[in-house]
Amino acid sequence: MHLLNNTCDVYVAVEALCYQREQQVNMMAQPIRLRIILGEDDARKLILPAGISDSIEELCQEVKTNFGVQQDFRLQYQDPDFGNEFVNLTAISEINDKATLKVVYLDMTCQPVRSPTHSFSSSSADTDNTRPVSSSGSSPSTRLSVWPSVFTVPRFSYEAELQLEKANAEFIAGGTHLTPSPKLKSHLLERLAEEIIKFKVYPTDNDLNEVAEVLVKQHPCLREQGSFNGCYGWKISLKYKMANVRTKLRGLGCAEVLVNSLKNKAQDKSQAALNVKKPRRAEVNYCPQYPKGETTDSLEKERIALTFSYRRQEVIQGQPFIADFKSRWPALFTEKEIDKEFLRISTVPLLSRFFYELDLYTPRMMELFRGKGGVAGRKMRHIMVAISKDDTIHTRRACILKSLCVYLNEDHEKLVKEYTNTEANTEAMEQTVMGVYVIHQEGAEPGDDPENIGVLIEGVEVLTGLRSIAIACALLFGLIYCLNRSYPPELKCTFEVLQKIIMKLDGQRLSSKAQFLKNKLMG
Template structure:
């Protein structure tokens, strides 16, 4: 969905349940109706149940009141999602206002058994595996509560540490319990945590419980990090025995015959994919999901059938994802099996399923946010790179539309990172001589101009090429094509092209804010400049 970035962005705090509040950014401003706002909530957070929205009314001490007029909402407002059962739905529809009807949505909450509170329940996971994750690794890891007995021991030991500096040497039983609970919390976000992730967990543990700080460790928690590393390896072994797809894909029997090379082909999240290789939905098998895929081939041919297509795409997400990761199919073959995926709308939803982050709205909001500062940096660049960027930016003076500005920023970004922008955006004329060149393209955006076109004329066609296949065509702008190419890299589990590695890293870690804590020197230098 294209977003009009000229409108004033609106930031909302959405309360989805107990201990679950999230930020919703509406780059195009507030919706025109409550129904449209509900749709934004569903799309971004994967809500399937019937619900109503409540807002904080200043006339009643900021208590939550049912939302009946969109004019009640301002920037940075807090809204509460209240889920309804069938009885409540009938009563509310007749007497109180607008109900947000359910639709199939991309993501679902991580399995939970929490009780209903104030008629607010966890998001239904129908059509999805109960282990489907809800969010990316947190910026600040929260140490979970331990058992009652363990909390008592830690509380006493913390008091003694504050009073006299006495460190606790946990018994094997206590240490095992602490590691078990920490591992359970880690699994909610990823099965393969990095060293940095484990270090964050260890630091959070000794910060909350200073009695556990290690006296002989350079940072007070290195031993806890190593213990967590071995604990996670043991957890993965157990999950493999239980048939967890995310770790089963890395078992030796699923590797090549040369077992000595097994470790070189570990399939695990590389770019902050939250649902990298999900389990099949409850009750589904390979055969049943294959039938859904075949049915989807006919559904995609029908007009005004978006809801059914979205429902079936959601249901077959795990099947499709395992096919991509384990089978590593050719793009042409995969497109023929899953034609519904190769649209702007479905790529956006698939990216949301994988990363829990919306693709197009986040991409354009952040890109436009950084644009003024980027233009300053590009104008101040000297040498050959500076001349190239100034030449690219000339297009803005001739056609200062949002499409042109975004395209110029993306091309100039490549040059600023010492990469060739023509590897990202390949421009052709509409002659037969270009067909062979396009077929040789491994990955990129293509733009076809009429042979006698003047500067500023609209191109004849814009699309995306992967392995020489036109996977997308008829797109509205170069910037949308670049965003969808980035999304397809996630959807198809592709590597970044080596000649554009830094550019895609910046798009991922700075623009999309996925795994943004670890940056290469080039990306870190650019981030420092943007924040300066």
């Protein structure tokens, strides 16, 4: 009796295993619908037309491919033995049709990557409106995954699925192939094209061949008679379909296809193909659209705002060396960009305000300088001689700035340092903390144009090839703001006057020397 009971137990166990295996085989042959929980308030429907995967790893890959998940994760299922609480999935056999699976990210600091909302189609795997990637909304052409290792044929319309189901049954029973009607074929190609566009607009021949092979494998009734691989005609049809889709997208202004239009290539149409702009190195987002609601101008403003705040944080908190900072932000060190940066910092235009006020005060300054006696008066009269030889606006401004230093009992040669071309790049220039440099040709006559004018900070030529000494002085003043530098101690009165009298920045609080000059200028 004991032996009989053992035999019965073995028989029951074997029968259960066979039944379980039969269920697995049936699941692998029939479409499976799964509810996938990607995160809080984010559940998606996943349809596996070819049935359940052979392994948990393949199922995880299906989830990654369909929903654009890039992080590593494990899956949990609802176990009925524990009141449908979620437990880790360790065997595919635990999954049934309409089961609910939960994605648990291995890096808990990561958040699920949401698939973009595609304007071209709505996949059966997408059942909610995705959250925008940025504050202004994501672009329809933004993609989150590369071409899948196994292409998944999308769910077709209800009517098309019924036709294919019936035709597949007839093919299995008697080998009858389906000759799809123009309407059905057009629908199939349209849905396949929509799925392809999720990954690339310019699929290769291998990509199209893979799609065609997967299509006839999943729906054998569509296999072509007489074709060497049973799907060559589908591949060609997909190729033409994708070309038509690109034409429509180009008309809608899609950037990644518009870039290949003739107007963006060579003027000679016979040479148009020489400048084809297509992805060449598996770029997923080769030329994405602007985010929703954004334009070139709005994005440029955002870029400037972000760049400005980031740069100011680096300048103020990091206090980098000039050489390092210039290598990181080379575009800042131009006349135009310094003017813009100063305006962002102070809300006051640099060059226009500087020269307008300087020219406005010039007549009165010249009177004050001529009336100055002693050593300072002689120095200023010597500087002003240049005006009698070359009475241009540039010369007059340069003489006024130099004389201003002398009037304030500071050394004008600390502000403007002059060298001959044989003395250029000497140790004296390398040791200059801050100033304007002027390089003359050796043996040049007074009044001759200098060979070069630039700005030195920490021994680095931050600006070169400037038009005049006055412009160089104004840009030096602007760079002090841009780089958050202190005024040179030996020129602090000169820069205070430039700031508070010329530029009218914080002009209510003046040192006694600057206040004395202001009273004279206003008198």
